[in-house]
Amino acid sequence: MKQRAGFLYTLPQILWLLVFFLAPLCIIIAYSFLKKGLYGGVEPQFSLEAYQAMANPSILMVAWRTLRISVIATILTILIALPCGYSIARSSNQAIRLFLVIVPFWTNFLVRIYAWIAILGNEGFINDIIRWVAPGSAGIQFLYNQWAVVLVLVYMYLPYAILPLFSTIDKFDFTLLDAARDLGATRFQSYTRVLLPNIRSGLVTAGLFTFVPIFGAYAVPLLIGGKDSYMLGNIIADQLTKTRNWPLASAISMTVTLSTTILVFLVALRKPKEQKWVFDADPSAAMSAAGGR
Amino acid sequence: MLHGGAAVKGSDVTVSGVSKSFGAFKALKDVTLSIQKGEFFSLLGPSGCGKTTLLRLIGGFEDPDAGTIEIDGRSVLGLPPDKRHCNTVFQSYALFPHLTVFENVAFPLRIRKTPRKIIDDRVMHYLSLVQLEMHAGKKPSQLSGGQKQRVAIARALINEPSILLLDEPLSALDAKLRQHMLMELDSIHDKVGITFIYVTHDQQEALSVSDRIAVMNAGEVLQVGSPRQIYENPSTEFVARFIGETNIFAMKITGKEGVHISGKVAGIGPLLVDDETDAQVGDEALATIRPEKIRISREKPQTNGGRINIMHGVVAEPIYSGFQTKYIVRLDSGMTVTVFRQHANWSEGIPDIDWKDEVYLSFSAADMVIVERRAT
Ligand SMILES: Nc1ncnc2c1ncn2[C@@H]1O[C@H](COP(=O)(O)OP(=O)(O)O)[C@@H](O)[C@H]1O
Ligand SMILES: [Mg+2]
Numbered sequence: 001m002k003q004r005a006g007f008l009y010t011l012p013q014i015l016w017l018l019v020f021f022l023a024p025l026c027i028i029i030a031y032s033f034l035k036k037g038l039y040g041g042v043e044p045q046f047s048l049e050a051y052q053a054m055a056n057p058s059i060l061m062v063a064w065r066t067l068r069i070s071v072i073a074t075i076l077t078i079l080i081a082l083p084c085g086y087s088i089a090r091s092s093n094q095a096i097r098l099f100l101v102i103v104p105f106w107t108n109f110l111v112r113i114y115a116w117i118a119i120l121g122n123e124g125f126i127n128d129i130i131r132w133v134a135p136g137s138a139g140i141q142f143l144y145n146q147w148a149v150v151l152v153l154v155y156m157y158l159p160y161a162i163l164p165l166f167s168t169i170d171k172f173d174f175t176l177l178d179a180a181r182d183l184g185a186t187r188f189q190s191y192t193r194v195l196l197p198n199i200r201s202g203l204v205t206a207g208l209f210t211f212v213p214i215f216g217a218y219a220v221p222l223l224i225g226g227k228d229s230y231m232l233g234n235i236i237a238d239q240l241t242k243t244r245n246w247p248l249a250s251a252i253s254m255t256v257t258l259s260t261t262i263l264v265f266l267v268a269l270r271k272p273k274e275q276k277w278v279f280d281a282d283p284s285a286a287m288s289a290a291g292g293r
Numbered sequence: 294m295l296h297g298g299a300a301v302k303g304s305d306v307t308v309s310g311v312s313k314s315f316g317a318f319k320a321l322k323d324v325t326l327s328i329q330k331g332e333f334f335s336l337l338g339p340s341g342c343g344k345t346t347l348l349r350l351i352g353g354f355e356d357p358d359a360g361t362i363e364i365d366g367r368s369v370l371g372l373p374p375d376k377r378h379c380n381t382v383f384q385s386y387a388l389f390p391h392l393t394v395f396e397n398v399a400f401p402l403r404i405r406k407t408p409r410k411i412i413d414d415r416v417m418h419y420l421s422l423v424q425l426e427m428h429a430g431k432k433p434s435q436l437s438g439g440q441k442q443r444v445a446i447a448r449a450l451i452n453e454p455s456i457l458l459l460d461e462p463l464s465a466l467d468a469k470l471r472q473h474m475l476m477e478l479d480s481i482h483d484k485v486g487i488t489f490i491y492v493t494h495d496q497q498e499a500l501s502v503s504d505r506i507a508v509m510n511a512g513e514v515l516q517v518g519s520p521r522q523i524y525e526n527p528s529t530e531f532v533a534r535f536i537g538e539t540n541i542f543a544m545k546i547t548g549k550e551g552v553h554i555s556g557k558v559a560g561i562g563p564l565l566v567d568d569e570t571d572a573q574v575g576d577e578a579l580a581t582i583r584p585e586k587i588r589i590s591r592e593k594p595q596t597n598g599g600r601i602n603i604m605h606g607v608v609a610e611p612i613y614s615g616f617q618t619k620y621i622v623r624l625d626s627g628m629t630v631t632v633f634r635q636h637a638n639w640s641e642g643i644p645d646i647d648w649k650d651e652v653y654l655s656f657s658a659a660d661m662v663i664v665e666r667r668a669t
């Protein structure tokens with residue numbers, strides 16, 4: 001009886017996964033093994049051409065770059081999000097501060113990217129100031145390179161890291177820090193030896209919530225990046241819309257999805273038994289966060 | 294207690310004129326204390342009176358707004374907790390949940406990069422001091438309350454501090470275990486011989502293990518003394534009422550000859566008190582008598598010329614509790630008096646006294662103490 005009732009509760013989630021996650025995934029898998037159509041689409045004919053094309057050095061180079069940008073941006077995001085989450089958790093007006101963290105979500109993603117262009121662009125706010133201070137200078141080109149991409153990615157995904165970190169740190173017993181200090185630890189040691197190990201689940205969740213979507217980033221490198229900042233998401237889009245090689249686009253998507261899924265499950269399996277996931281974030285939630293962009 | 298055998302290794306602590314406010318709230322007001330080397334010193338007071346705050350000031354977790362704190366004659370103001378020779382047993386234990394019992398106790402040594410061999414020896418030594426060798430590999434979540442408590446004590450002792458600060462260390466334990474752990478703490482104190490500063494709101498705990506007690510209320514230290522002094526000679530009405538049970542009579546002093554004081558209690562009549570006081574004839578004063586120092590009988594007792602107070606009343610409530618009976622007696626004036634009678638010697642043939650019985654209460658003037666006076 002009990003088991004059957006339990007099954008009923010999970011039914012909506014299973015349906016949701018089937019319709020919005022597994023079905024599209026199956027279509028992508030199927031497409032990746034078919035022959036490319038002349039003007040897009042596919043021919044119903046089995047082929048491994050797409051996977052062979054993926055071994056192309058230029059694609060591999062972009063994959064490597066994507067990984068590098070994702071890792072750097074994730075580390076930076078977490079380094080910034082940690083003190084933010086900590087100070088929110090320790091402050092007496094948590095509600096207001098949390099509210100400020102999520103305010104940017106009220107503005108469209110693309111609008112926020114254009115806001116950065118308005119600030120950093122060649123005709124942007126900062127360059128206006130530079131030209132006003134030093135008349136005759138050409139200004140500085142901030143945009144259209146990998147560091148600009150990293151900067152905007154960090155900005156975009158900061159809230160996704162702050163929220164899970166805040167929620168674990170909020171449950172952390174701060175007298176443990178006093179205890180560590182009491183036992184001879186410096187302030188820094190009390191953070192590294194006591195705080196960090198006890199908020200591991202929050203760090204992992206924050207890492208996934210940032211890394212997974214950044215790994216599939218498309219709009220930010222397209223609008224903020226230059227030639228040197230092309231990421232896998234851009235290649236996939238190009239294959240779909242310009243080169244019209246749907247099987248290749250599918251094969252790359254498949255690989256991205258598969259590798260992030262494996263990453264998520266590896267991390268999930270590694271976590272110690274006692275530690276619960278903050279946000280009850282099951283891996284699929286992290287994946288669907290990635291799906292948005 | 295200070296026993297002859299243990300070498301005294303602790304530090305002395307001097308707190309002078311310390312005040313601490315949180316916003317507009319004054320948590321400590323001009324506190325002055327001097328704690329001796331190796332002493333088992335208790336800070337006793339009701340919840341919210343500032344005990345933890347004082348302990349945190351000594352431990353270095355907060356800075357006082359005014360006053361100084363000295364350890365072994367040297368000011369420790371501004372010194373962070375890791376630079377003071379005191380360690381704390383926190384009220385909530387504050388064990389590190391991600392570490393095992395062994396690793397928790399080893400934490401201070403690992404911070405100081407002690408060689409592994411020494412760590413192993415020392416940790417096992419202190420775990421055996423608190424009888425936890427068998428549980429070294431467990432996580433704190435797998436331990437009972439009493440065991441967690443012991444881990445916290447071992448961890449606080451392993452740095453061999455000269456002062457151990459204990460913040461209501463037994464409050465989370467049940468009554469039986471509390472008694473047991475208290476005796477264990479006492480024996481640990483004897484073994485390590487350092488200064489213990491013990492915070493509690495439980496007067497029974499404080500009385501049974503302390504060398505000296507500071508009774509606090511509302512951010513102030515009201516009295517410092519040995520358990521006996523505090524109990525037998527409370528200096529204020531609050532101390533008298535907070536430590537044990539007591540009866541208090543408000544009287545007007547009518548005569549004084551050395552320590553022999555006579556007074557008048559409204560509705561009751563004359564009252565004799567023998568106490569050293571600077572109260573003068575005409576002053577209002579509060580005199581207290583402990584319930585166990587009052588004799589209760591059916592027949593009117595003889596004074597034989599001694600300075601004995603005798604009062605008449607009716608038993609309003611007899612509360613039997615095995616080793617004694619507590620009587621609440623309503624005097625003719627309407628005031629109630631609490632009396633304890635020990636059941637030591639039924640063979641003497643003391644007639645049983647029950648509800649609604651008319652009784653006489655008698656108590657010696659010498660057992661009375663004047664706790665407060667007001668010149669009028
Ligand atoms: N960090 C703080 N901020 C504001 N008020 C505090 C703080 N710490 C203690 N207090 C207040 O100071 C008073 C004394 O607290 P505490 O020293 O913890 O009392 P005790 O340990 O005797 O129960 C309490 O009223 C408490 O609310
Ligand atoms: Mg307290």
